[in-house]
Amino acid sequence: xxxxxxxxIVGAGPVGCITALALVQKGxxxxxxxxxxxxxxxxxxxxxxxxxxxxxDGVGMSAPVIEQSVIARHxxxxxxxxxxxxxxxxxxxxxxxxxxxxxxxxxxxxxxAIALEMLSAHPHYTLHRLHEAVGIEQTVDHxxxxxxxxxxxxxxxxxxxVIACDGGRSFVRKSQGIDFPGFTWEERFMIVATLFDFExxxxxxxxxxxADPDRWxxxxxxPGPDGKGMWRNLFPVTENDPEDVVMSDxxxxxxxxxxxxxxxxxxxxxxxxxxxxxxxxASFRKGRVMLAGDSAHINNPLGGMGMxxxxxxxxxxxxxxxxxxxxxxxxxxxxxxxxQRRPLAxxxxxxxxxxxxxxxQAKDAAKATVRFEELRKTAEDPKRxxxxxxxxxxxxxxxxxxxxx
Numbered sequence: 001x002x003x004x005x006x007x008x009i010v011g012a013g014p015v016g017c018i019t020a021l022a023l024v025q026k027g028x029x030x031x032x033x034x035x036x037x038x039x040x041x042x043x044x045x046x047x048x049x050x051x052x053x054x055x056x057d058g059v060g061m062s063a064p065v066i067e068q069s070v071i072a073r074h075x076x077x078x079x080x081x082x083x084x085x086x087x088x089x090x091x092x093x094x095x096x097x098x099x100x101x102x103x104x105x106x107x108x109x110x111x112x113a114i115a116l117e118m119l120s121a122h123p124h125y126t127l128h129r130l131h132e133a134v135g136i137e138q139t140v141d142h143x144x145x146x147x148x149x150x151x152x153x154x155x156x157x158x159x160x161x162v163i164a165c166d167g168g169r170s171f172v173r174k175s176q177g178i179d180f181p182g183f184t185w186e187e188r189f190m191i192v193a194t195l196f197d198f199e200x201x202x203x204x205x206x207x208x209x210x211a212d213p214d215r216w217x218x219x220x221x222x223p224g225p226d227g228k229g230m231w232r233n234l235f236p237v238t239e240n241d242p243e244d245v246v247m248s249d250x251x252x253x254x255x256x257x258x259x260x261x262x263x264x265x266x267x268x269x270x271x272x273x274x275x276x277x278x279x280x281x282a283s284f285r286k287g288r289v290m291l292a293g294d295s296a297h298i299n300n301p302l303g304g305m306g307m308x309x310x311x312x313x314x315x316x317x318x319x320x321x322x323x324x325x326x327x328x329x330x331x332x333x334x335x336x337x338x339x340q341r342r343p344l345a346x347x348x349x350x351x352x353x354x355x356x357x358x359x360x361q362a363k364d365a366a367k368a369t370v371r372f373e374e375l376r377k378t379a380e381d382p383k384r385x386x387x388x389x390x391x392x393x394x395x396x397x398x399x400x401x402x403x404x405x
Contacts, residue, residue, distance in 0.1 A: 004142040006031050006124075007321060008159035010133050010172050012039070014108055014307055015293030016165030017115035019314030020125060021059050026322040029124035031157060033147055035132040035166075039116075043191045043232060043272050045108040046222050047072075047207070047304030050091065051394040053100035055315050062100065064114045069104035070221050070229070075207035077359075077375060080215060080259060083202070086372055087379040093386045097395055105206060105222045108307060131155065133171045136162065136289070143288045160325075161288045163317065165310075168277060170295035176286040182279030182350075185300065185357075188237040190273050192252055195224070196266035198231050209302070209360055210259060211372065214238065216360035217259045218302065230269065233260070234301070236361070237273065246273055276300045278354060280345050284313075284338040292317055297345040302356035305349040308394055313341050316401065340401040348397040 007023055009016045012034035020030045048056075048065060056062040077087040094101040119125045128147075134154065135146030145157045164172035173180065198204040198219050206221040217235050224230025235255045237246050245251055252271065256264035280297045284290060293310030317337050323329040359375065362368035378384040390396045 004158035004160060005029065006159045007161050007163060007325075008033065008143065008145055008157055009163045009165055010145070011165035011167060011293075011295070012036075012112070012116075012127060012129070013165060013167070013293065014045070014111045014115065015310040015314045016163070017112050017119065018056070018059065018061065018311055019163060019165065019292060019318050021061070021115050021119055022315050022318035023321060024119065024122040024125045025059060026318075027124070028322055028325050030126070031159060032125070032127045033131045033133065033145070033157065034127065034129045037129055039109045039112045041107070041109045043107070043193055043270055045301070045304065045307035046105050046220065046232070047308070048104045048106060048111070049304060049308045049393040050094055050098040050100045050103065051398045052308045052311050053104065054098055054395075055312060055398070057099060058315070060118065061114060065106055065111060066100070066104055068110055068114070068223060068227065069106040070206055070223055072103045072105055072206035072221070073101075074205040075103075076205045076209070077372075078208065078210045079372075080210045080212035080217070087375045088205070089379055089385065089389060089392075091389060091393065093382070094389055094393065094395070097386075097390065098393070103207065103304070103393065105220060107222055110223070111307075133166065133175075136172060136175045138287045138289065161290065161321065163314075163321075164289065164291045164295040165293050165314070166295055168279070168294045168298040170291070172289060173281060173291055173295050176289050178286060178291070179282040180279045181282060182277060182298075185276045185278070186238075187276070188246070188273055189276050189301070190235045190237050190246060190252070190255075190271065192233045192235070192255075192268055193222075193224075193270035194231055194233070194263070194266045194268060195229075196231060196263045197229070198260070198263070201262055202260075209356070211360045211362070211368075213361055213363040213368065215255070215258045217255070218360075219260075235259070243273060247271055278350055280342065280350060284342045285334050290317055290334060290337065296342070297349060299349050299353040300357050301353075302360070303353050303392060305353045305394070309345060309349045309397070312394070312398055312401070316341055336405070340404045344397050344401050347400075348391065348394060352391065
């Protein structure tokens with residue numbers, strides 16, 4: 001086998017690793033390059049939706065993911081001031097539409113660990129860490145990717161195609177001159193992790209959204225380091241305070257006073273402050289270079305759309321890559337990948353994540369009342385309830401993409 005007879009994947013997050021797994025299971029050699037020494041354990045994506053679990057069935061990952069997860073059948077919407085639940089949704093309404101009528105909560109790095117363990121069994125898979133992509137050249141029949149290691153040395157790697165799974169700041173995307181239009185939210189987001197049991201204290205579900213024009217927030221349960229349970233709170237940072245102020249115990253305790261006063265004295269296990277963007281790449285393909293996951297689209301985390309849509313990208317692309325690799329289709333099939341995934345990133349991922357945020361923070365009292373009442377009516381009507389879940393679990397997105405020629 002010639003050196004270039006392989007696919008190069010840049011980035012070893014969940015999208016990159018699951019895409020690699022789908023390829024090697026079909027006999028396609030993969031070289032994966034990652035800039036970091038190990039998988040970050042910072043609190044990032046955690047929700048895996050029913051549509052994604054169905055896709056993971058195809059690579060044998062759904063069972064170990066579910067086994068390690070917290071299963072979230074319901075999610076709630078509440079008012080912050082009164083703590084009243086005004087809408088609750090039940091994924092069991094999706095029975096018959098999916099193999100998995102629920103969402104699961106599992107930390108992103110644990111999903112990566114499952115994929116990497118499965119990948120380790122494949123002889124045609126190689127992962128090199130501490131290799132940062134710094135250059136890329138396309139030729140008629142292959143791509144040369146240059147990486148740099150911490151000692152400053154550079155290395156050239158050759159492959160038939162490159163799949164960029166290297167995040168929102170993707171070097172690969174930028175190197176190809178692919179625009180990344182969209183916007184950045186004025187607010188920053190603060191994620192706080194604690195062992196406080198919100199279910200026991202206030203009957204929260206495992207996924208909860210709390211609406212308020214200024215101090216909206218969310219509450220989610222994850223397995224945590226020992227698998228026994230940990231809770232995440234997400235707070236918007238509307239002030240222009242410097243990072244050291246926002247990261248302080250005083251700032252976080254003030255948010256608990258506003259949203260969860262009974263939990264204000266809980267131990268803060270982890271805190272993470274980040275800027276939030278809504279962007280979709282102008283193209284998901286340029287020649288022999290493809291984009292998937294955050295390199296192709298990024299969004300706010302409300303609704304758990306980002307990682308799920310990224311995994312759908314990767315598995316969609318892997319299926320096409322296998323067909324081209326085997327000579328069953330020409331490279332024009334990659335244009336279909338762009339047609340199937342890019343418009344739907346706008347229609348479902350961007351539109352829903354923006355709407356989720358705007359619902360929670362609706363500032364006009366009259367409009368907020370209408371929006372909350374509409375959400376309540378949707379939850380109470382069986383047909384609308386199911387239709388809402390078909391979108392929010394991204395089942396409709398996956399089906400609509402598959403129907404695009």
